[in-house]
Amino acid sequence: MTTGPIRNHVLRMMSFMLVGMLTQTLYALVDIWWVSRLGKEAIAAVSVASNLMFVVLAVSQTLGVGVVALVSQAFGAKNERQVQYLFNQAQAQSIAAALLFLLIGYAGKDYYAARLAGDAITAGLASQFLAWFIPAQSLLFLMTGLGSALRGIGAMKPGLIAQVGSVLLNMLLAPFLIFGWLGAPALGVAGAALATFLATLSAVLGLVWYLGRASTYLRIDWAQWRPDWALWRRMLSIGLPSGAEFLIMSLILGLIYWVIRPFGAEAQAGFGIGMRIMQAGFMPAVALSFAVAAVAGQNYGAGHHQRVRQSFTESAKLNIGFMLLFTLVCQLAPALMMGWFSSEPTVVTVGADYLRYISWNYVASGLIMVAAGVFQGLGNTLPSLLASASRLLSFVLPVLWLAGREGFQLHQVWIASAISVGLQMVLSLALLRREFRRKLTAPGAG
Incomplete structure (x- = not known):
């Protein structure tokens, strides 16, 4: 990807990533679509639990x-x-993280469900869902270890095939395990999580099988699994700011679920469905972020600095087009999309209002993601973290203040979120411009 048109490389990488990300999103959409048949408490339970x-x-x-x-x-x-060597170190690191998450997740799942759920019924259902959702999420660490190295060398097809196969298996298993079709155990919300676990496990095993047979020089070498603590620290120092961004996002979502608890399971269910729809629409921006990270990284490593700048410009143009289209859809037909997942009027109203308000920040959110991808390619994700952390001031504090006032309404949360994302975009782009000046030669010189 160090020669040839930048846009072609970005689009090629994006196309593979987009299909893969869409299949991952289908996990969430399939779960919520089937679970919605169990009632609003089940929807709220899966939404709250999935925030993990x-x-x-x-x-x-x-x-x-x-x-x-x-x-x-x-x-x-x-x-x-x-x-x-990096590939094998990544595998050892990801397995250690998976085991640690599994232990912590099981130890705290009941407390987590009780603190965020709007009522006791929702909390009980959320705990049931987490019993299988936690091990399913642990497997994603293994997918990360395998997929990240493949993505770094531009090999997108193996991960795509594994993801597509797993989502098809999830779609097949979910209704049987939720409702007990054809004699299968009727596990309710737990069945949705079990289907995801089995499907994710199949994807991991498929990638391991591929690496054992493929011609790529990525090979599991047990001798290289002994932790190289200096390298681990280096990898984590690059990735920690980016990971912290998702942690901040988790905290913000947890805050939203917490402040809307007084509005009942209907509000949590509406917000949960709206979030799933928004995540599905954001897939082009997410795919662009992953694609530009690899393209910018390879060109930065090769010393082609002007191509790094071009990778951001081309990705930003594509992002604006995708996000404007999704904004238009959410402005014109939010209730129609909500109606695919719930027939309860209150749930649909809450979700439709959320999509209508929050869609005003879609372009800004997409540009933030593209900038984050370039920061990753340059090997410095701290500026991206600083931009994300700004929302702790511009969103969390105002929402906590609003929630304590008489007459607090849900739409105030959505407006505050849209404004805070706009401010984050301004800061993120300013920091990216500064990073270009620091690390890249002048245009035309690299």
Whole structure:
């Protein structure tokens, strides 16, 4: 990706990433669509429990971003031995993280459900869902270790095939395990999580099988699994700011679930469905972020600084087009999309209002993601973290103040969120411009 048109490389990487991300989003959409047949408490329970996914994303990003940055730079410099070593170190690191998350998750799942759920019924259902959702999320660390190295060398197809296969299996298993079709156990919300666990496990096993047979020089070498603490610290130092961004996102979502508890399970269910729809629409921006990280990283490693700048420009143009289209859809037909997942009027109204207000920040959110991808490619994600942390001041504090006032309404939360994202975009782009001046040669010189 160090030669040829930048836009073509970005679009190629994005196309693979987009299909993969869409399949991951389908996990959430399939779960919520089937679970909605169990009632608003079940929807709220799965929504509250699934917020834990952002904690997983925070940790997996911490692991994966450093791997992508270092592998793409080593690959761009044609250092195959270093790429192989980084790959094996990444596997050891991801397995350690998976085991730690599994232990902590099971120890705190009941407390987590009780603190965020709007009522006792919702809390009980959330705990049931987490019993299988936690091990399913643990497997995502293994997917990160395998997929990040492949993404760093530009090999997108294996991960895509694994993800598509797993989502198809999830779609097949979910109704049987939720409702007990054809004699299968009727597990309710727990069945949705079990289906996700089995599907994710199949994806991990598929990638391991591929690496054992493929011609790529990425090979599992147990001798290289002994922790290289200096390298681990380096990978984590690159990935930690990016992971912290997802942790901040998890905290913000947790705050929202907490402040809207007085409005009941209907409000939490409406917000949960609206979030799933928004996440689905954001997939082009997320895919662009991952794509530009690899493209910028390889060109930065090869010393092609002007191409790094071009990778941001081309990705930003594509992002604006995608996000404007999604904004228009959410302005014109939010209730129609909500109606696919729930027939309860209050749930639909809450979700539709959320989408209508929050869609005003879609373009800004997409630009933030693209900038974050470039920061990853440059190997410095701290500026992106600083921009995300700004929302702790511009969103969290105002919402806590509003929630304590008489006459507090849900739409005030959505407006505060949209404004805070706009401010974050301004800061993120300013920091990216500063990073370009610090690390890249003048246009035309690199």
